Each structure stands twice: as C-alpha cells, then as structure tokens.
Amino acid sequence: MTEKDGTGLDAGRLQAPLARLLRPLVRLAIRSGLTFPALVDLLRELYVNVAENDFALTSKSQTDSRVSLLTGIHRKEVSRLRGAGAPVNVVPVSISRTSRILARWLADSDFSDGAGRPRPLPRTGSDLEPTFDRLVESVTRDVRPRVVLDEWLDRGLVTRDADDRIVLAEQAFIPKSGSDQQLYYLGRNLHDHIAAAVANVEGDRPRFLERAVHYDGLTQPIAEMLEKRSREIAMEALTTANREAHTATEGISDGGWRWNFGVYVYSERVGGDNDETADRNDREGTT
Known part of the structure; x- marks a missing residue:
C-alpha cells in the first residue's frame, strides 16, 4: 500500500496491527476446519471485489489490468473472479424477526416499565391489554404468535411464571454458541467495529466513536x-x-x-x- 490522503499508511506499518486483529479469527478458522487454501480463495475473491467496486475511478471504467495492479492478483484470475460478488449482507428472516420483537419488548412503554425492564405478558387478552400476541403482531403478521412462543420456549428465550405469563429470560438476544445466529452477529458486529476503526484511520479526522x-x-x-x-x-x-x-x-x-x-x-x-x-x-x- 502506498501513502494516500495524507495518512502516511503503508503496508509495512499495517502488518503488525493486522496480524493481531486476524489472530483470533485464524484460531476460529482452524478450530472450524477452514483450511488456509480455502481462506486464500476467499481472500482472493474479496480482494478482487473490493478493488473492483471500492477503488473504481469516476471518469474511467474499471479494467482487469487496474484491478490486477491494485491487488497483485494475476490478470487471468481477476478476469475469472470479477463480477462474482462478495458475501451478501442479508439478515436471516428468523434473526431479524426475533431481534425486532425483543427490541420492542424492551423499548415500547406498552410492554416495558419505566426502567426499561420487560413486563411479564399474558399470551392473550383484550385489544387494549399488553399481551405476547399483541407484541408479536405489532412487529410481524407473517408468522403466528403461538409459533414464535413455541420457538422461544424451546430456545429458552422466554419462560412461564406462576401466573402463566410469558417472561423474557434475557434482556438481549444471546444466540447459542456456534449457532448460525451467533455466526451472523460475529460477521455483522466485527464488520461494523472494524469498518468504524478503518474509517477513522483513513479519514482526516475520526468520524466514528471508537x-x-x-x-x-x-x-x-x-x-x-x-x-x-x-x-x-x-x-x-x-x-x-x-x-x-x-x-x-x-x-x-x-x-x-x-x-x-x-x-x-x-x-x-x-x-x-x-x-x-x-x-x-x-x-x-x-x-
């Protein structure tokens, strides 16, 4: 990497912090069976995708030769990989639904107290009464509240108290270790944290609180x-x-x-x- 935008960044100075940043991810990759050649293939595709899209010139179309120059990847490989796309940032439906319902339970004054504690909710009741069914239906009508309740009871997100009310077990969505939900948030949260830090390093002044x-x-x-x-x-x-x-x-x-x-x-x-x-x-x- 050459110096740019007055930041004085170069590849030599970047290696030490990058090695520290990647170490826990490499440990996770090895533990999960993701081999070095497989990771190299992923990085090669990401290098091409980022160079193609994030480093395009406004006045010229991006070429294989320029992407090859930016990434150090052979032009034939660049030609093969261009347009393949990077992993898409799509929130799985079940994760999005659960997060939105929990967020409303913790924030809406109908379903939480003044201190932000979620109220125990009866499953059903009148239209004016705060109930679990009403909570779910305020977020989505694509799935029946009873289906959501059964799923949450099975996962331990909620329990029933002595009055048969639905009680939130945690004030946050804590996925099971190694689950698809946890891996999704691994990618999302680390991406945003790293993106904020990188934006601060690249910019003239820190943009994000980090x-x-x-x-x-x-x-x-x-x-x-x-x-x-x-x-x-x-x-x-x-x-x-x-x-x-x-x-x-x-x-x-x-x-x-x-x-x-x-x-x-x-x-x-x-x-x-x-x-x-x-x-x-x-x-x-x-x-």
Missing part, C-alpha cells in the same frame, strides 16, 4: 469485578440506546441508512497476578 478503557497488571478478583460491572454499565447503555432508537423510528417505514451501537468487554490472563513492577502509566488508559 474508544476503550483498558487496564493491565490487574489481579484476577479485580479483573472479574471490572468485567461484571462493565457488563452492567453496558446493558444500561444498550437499553437506553434501544429505547431512544425505538422512539425516533416510530412511523418510519423504510430509509436508506442503518445504525449500529455496540459494546464489547474482554479480559484475559497475561502475566502473574501479583506483578506490580509495571509502570502505572503503561497499565491504564483510554483509547
């Missing part, structure tokens, strides 16, 4: 306490953002933009629990 609070040299009890507390803070922020987004989008049928607000928490053991030799300035900060 910050973190980080402390090193912690004991295990402190790390566990901070992880627990940060989860609580994160859920408060997500619940607030969901309620405000729900209010702002009421009555909007279709627009050309999307928005994503995400939070991540991570901790790991990297050294001795009682190592107090590190300089304090190297052990804490915000980025």
Whole structure:
C-alpha cells in the first residue's frame, strides 16, 4: 500500500496491527476446519471485489489490468473472479424477526416499565391489554404468535411464571454458541467495529466513536469485578440506546441508512497476578 490522503499508511506499518486483529479469527478458522487454501480463495475473491467496486475511478471504467495492479492478483484470475460478488449482507428472516420483537419488548412503554425492564405478558387478552400476541403482531403478521412462543420456549428465550405469563429470560438476544445466529452477529458486529476503526484511520479526522478503557497488571478478583460491572454499565447503555432508537423510528417505514451501537468487554490472563513492577502509566488508559 502506498501513502494516500495524507495518512502516511503503508503496508509495512499495517502488518503488525493486522496480524493481531486476524489472530483470533485464524484460531476460529482452524478450530472450524477452514483450511488456509480455502481462506486464500476467499481472500482472493474479496480482494478482487473490493478493488473492483471500492477503488473504481469516476471518469474511467474499471479494467482487469487496474484491478490486477491494485491487488497483485494475476490478470487471468481477476478476469475469472470479477463480477462474482462478495458475501451478501442479508439478515436471516428468523434473526431479524426475533431481534425486532425483543427490541420492542424492551423499548415500547406498552410492554416495558419505566426502567426499561420487560413486563411479564399474558399470551392473550383484550385489544387494549399488553399481551405476547399483541407484541408479536405489532412487529410481524407473517408468522403466528403461538409459533414464535413455541420457538422461544424451546430456545429458552422466554419462560412461564406462576401466573402463566410469558417472561423474557434475557434482556438481549444471546444466540447459542456456534449457532448460525451467533455466526451472523460475529460477521455483522466485527464488520461494523472494524469498518468504524478503518474509517477513522483513513479519514482526516475520526468520524466514528471508537474508544476503550483498558487496564493491565490487574489481579484476577479485580479483573472479574471490572468485567461484571462493565457488563452492567453496558446493558444500561444498550437499553437506553434501544429505547431512544425505538422512539425516533416510530412511523418510519423504510430509509436508506442503518445504525449500529455496540459494546464489547474482554479480559484475559497475561502475566502473574501479583506483578506490580509495571509502570502505572503503561497499565491504564483510554483509547
């Protein structure tokens, strides 16, 4: 990569952060049986697709030769791969439906209390009463509420209380480990986080908020306490953002933009629990 747009970016400086970024994905690929040759094939197709679409010149049509020059991929391979397309960002219907129903349950004052806690809902009732059926029908009429309820009971998203009301088990959609739903959000959330960071690196000034609070040299009890507390803070922020987004989008049928607000928490053991030799300035900060 040559320097561009005054950022001073070049391939040599990019390799170290890229290697750190890719390491957990490579570990996941190996664990999942995705071999290096298969990953190379995917990267080759993505290189061609991105060069073809994101680096096209406004005054000229994109050519095989220029895509080959940008990517380092042989022109014959470029010719074969051009137009093949990259993986399409389509939300599976079941995931979209579940997310929208949960979001309304947590944000709509008919179905949640003033603190953003989801109300236990009877399955059926009058038209004016907040019920599970009314919740589902306010989002979609393509599937019967009873079908949604049976699916959610089976997946453990909801339970029944002593009064036979439907109770939300979690205040977020947490897919099962390794499920198609979890893999979808792996791609979606990591894409948006990385896209925000890349946009900030490429631009003249940071466009997106992409910050973190980080402390090193912690004991295990402190790390566990901070992880627990940060989860609580994160859920408060997500619940607030969901309620405000729900209010702002009421009555909007279709627009050309999307928005994503995400939070991540991570901790790991990297050294001795009682190592107090590190300089304090190297052990804490915000980025």
